[in-house]
Amino acid sequence: MSEQKNGELRNKYRERLLRSPVSLDLLDLGDMVDSEPVRETRHELKDDTPAVSERENGGGEMAEYERAITGLSLLLSFLPNNHSQPNGELQSIDNSFVKTILPELASYILLFPVMCHGQFAFKVQQSDLRALIVLYHFYRAVGILLPSREYWWAHHRARASEQILHDWLTRQIS
16 A cells, blocks of 8 residues: 555545434444555554644534544554454454554554544543544554564554444443
């Protein structure tokens, strides 16, 4: 996948998470990928796409979600095509490029909560549905991207948190 195409995918994730109405549809982003995950070695763990507030004046309420969603969009761009199997079971990552950058990816994942401070953290504490959907997708991505043998502690926590958030969000949104 070219860097341009990867940037477009990150923008698609970000726009959907920022702009779509909160609904059960936001729990499944697997339909957004129409090709294989990243294969280029030039792809780095950085997001140089302008934030929404840099592209639009004001920012408003959505600005509170921007930093977390921007960071999450980068992680989501590494996921395999159609993040789940028909029976709902997660695919494991089988991409040689992602495996080569796994230590860097793991570091980025561990630093993700640091990016989620301020108003976003307040939104999570207030059980804001959009903020919790962002956390759900973060934990889901971690469960897919980090191998359970090497990162068992993060992998198991992510899978448990993903399931808890999925169940809670499904009850709240339905």
